[in-house]
Amino acid sequence: MLIFIIIVNNTLKSSLPTVLSTETQTLASRAFESIKSDIIAGRLSQGSKIVESDLALKYGISRGPLREAIHRLEQIRLVVRVPHAGSRVVALDSKMIEDIYVARECLEGMAARLAARHMTGEDIRSLMELLNQHERDIGKAEGKFYFQSEGNIDFHYRIAVASQNRWILDNLNGELYQLIRMCRHQSGQAPARPQISLEQHRQIASAIAFRDEELAELLMRRHISGAWKIVKTILEEKHE
Amino acid sequence: MLIFIIIVNNTLKSSLPTVLSTETQTLASRAFESIKSDIIAGRLSQGSKIVESDLALKYGISRGPLREAIHRLEQIRLVVRVPHAGSRVVALDSKMIEDIYVARECLEGMAARLAARHMTGEDIRSLMELLNQHERDIGKAEGKFYFQSEGNIDFHYRIAVASQNRWILDNLNGELYQLIRMCRHQSGQAPARPQISLEQHRQIASAIAFRDEELAELLMRRHISGAWKIVKTILEEKHE
DNA sequence: TTAACCTTTATTGTCAACAATTATTATTTA
DNA sequence: TAAATAATAATTGTTGACAATAAAGGTTAA
Numbered sequence: 327m328l329i330f331i332i333i334v335n336n337t338l339k340s341s342l343p344t345v346l347s348t349e350t351q352t353l354a355s356r357a358f359e360s361i362k363s364d365i366i367a368g369r370l371s372q373g374s375k376i377v378e379s380d381l382a383l384k385y386g387i388s389r390g391p392l393r394e395a396i397h398r399l400e401q402i403r404l405v406v407r408v409p410h411a412g413s414r415v416v417a418l419d420s421k422m423i424e425d426i427y428v429a430r431e432c433l434e435g436m437a438a439r440l441a442a443r444h445m446t447g448e449d450i451r452s453l454m455e456l457l458n459q460h461e462r463d464i465g466k467a468e469g470k471f472y473f474q475s476e477g478n479i480d481f482h483y484r485i486a487v488a489s490q491n492r493w494i495l496d497n498l499n500g501e502l503y504q505l506i507r508m509c510r511h512q513s514g515q516a517p518a519r520p521q522i523s524l525e526q527h528r529q530i531a532s533a534i535a536f537r538d539e540e541l542a543e544l545l546m547r548r549h550i551s552g553a554w555k556i557v558k559t560i561l562e563e564k565h566e
Numbered sequence: 567m568l569i570f571i572i573i574v575n576n577t578l579k580s581s582l583p584t585v586l587s588t589e590t591q592t593l594a595s596r597a598f599e600s601i602k603s604d605i606i607a608g609r610l611s612q613g614s615k616i617v618e619s620d621l622a623l624k625y626g627i628s629r630g631p632l633r634e635a636i637h638r639l640e641q642i643r644l645v646v647r648v649p650h651a652g653s654r655v656v657a658l659d660s661k662m663i664e665d666i667y668v669a670r671e672c673l674e675g676m677a678a679r680l681a682a683r684h685m686t687g688e689d690i691r692s693l694m695e696l697l698n699q700h701e702r703d704i705g706k707a708e709g710k711f712y713f714q715s716e717g718n719i720d721f722h723y724r725i726a727v728a729s730q731n732r733w734i735l736d737n738l739n740g741e742l743y744q745l746i747r748m749c750r751h752q753s754g755q756a757p758a759r760p761q762i763s764l765e766q767h768r769q770i771a772s773a774i775a776f777r778d779e780e781l782a783e784l785l786m787r788r789h790i791s792g793a794w795k796i797v798k799t800i801l802e803e804k805h806e
Numbered sequence: 807t808t809a810a811c812c813t814t815t816a817t818t819g820t821c822a823a824c825a826a827t828t829a830t831t832a833t834t835t836a
Numbered sequence: 837t838a839a840a841t842a843a844t845a846a847t848t849g850t851t852g853a854c855a856a857t858a859a860a861g862g863t864t865a866a
Contacts, residue, residue, distance in 0.1 A: 353820070388821045390822095391820065410827055428676065428734075429731065429734055429737075493665050493669040592850095630850055631850065650818060651859085811864080811865095813860100815861090818858090821855090828846085828847075831843085832842085833840105
């Protein structure tokens, strides 16, 4: 039996499922979660080879459930696998990151549109409150990119949930956000322009409050393509 | 090393990977393909329970690779699985089909935009030729919904490929198109308004040829949301 | 008769050994 | 010395048996 302890940070309550961490019932699930966080945090470095027996030993389980975990990691694109030749941690290059941002742009744009359609008044109030919380966090925890970064994803996650579209939600939460996190953990953390980002979030929330689907989608798409442009320049600088 | 063989049918050359039939190397892959086509064709009916040992016996393999096949089917959403309780073939309800069409709308919209950016002159000529072929097919094979239906997906597939975005391509080709096929195979085949559909495809191709990204995306989104409206009315009629 | 509990059965989860494949190294030959 | 080839080692794919869990059915008590 394995017990997960949920640490509630009173200054920043996160609604992300990563934290709630439903006490997983099967060895494969637990291995999946462990390896996933190892990859995202960079403890398993990009492009490094994954040997089944090694990892099985490391986690104290047999190769069966570990294989299942790897297959699931392959699905969410944290691992690439070639038959008979083994699997490696994904290596994110510039093109791949661009693809991720472009996919996010259209999916989250649609999510914002649907959120404007489906969110209840209570949902919207709660969303506004989250943004206020973010504002306070920015003031307090200057330079603490981690919290800011998670808070950022938190906003986007709420929109994705509010879309009430399982495909969109699963894609964003199951694959794209993970890779964004991974990307940040490695390339010197966060984009770090919290005020601008917060302001854009406020505009999106406002459009949702006014039930302006068109505008909500438009603003979200701009917000994300803008984020990509910044990431891109950072990557290009780094490349020299 | 893996070699793809493209079989060219002279009356209807399909660029779909379903046809190129990569000679799969592993038992799990073969089982995956077999079960997938069984589900899509309705030989495994929606919502029916999947018992590992039964299927293993049926395909003459052991439970190990069969489990892997089921996991992969779960990823592409043809199967839903609950831990310790087994897995069932997905049961498509109206809401789920709507979600699929909405996801398609934004992903393919973006794909059309990107196609307008990336397609070469040769690509565009080939696309036009495909549409001419479709026109001939409509004239010839009246009522042969299968060809029309596959031809329809064929057009969309080319756009997705031309987007040069792996996420978008994989999502469409790996998950959404499969479910659309499945949906058609069951609910009395095709939407059957080939001329209108063809005309809309022509408009999209034209926008791509003019490198009008904005228009290409707009037209594609209309095309798909229009298709959903028709499917929706059919479903509602059927429900009575 | 119904509800709770226990027993049985069917099914999934896990394991360790075996087979097949690929990568590596050593050896031979030009 | 370099290239090609064969032997070896490492790793993945596959199998059948065993353990754990959940569903089904029957039994007992209120």
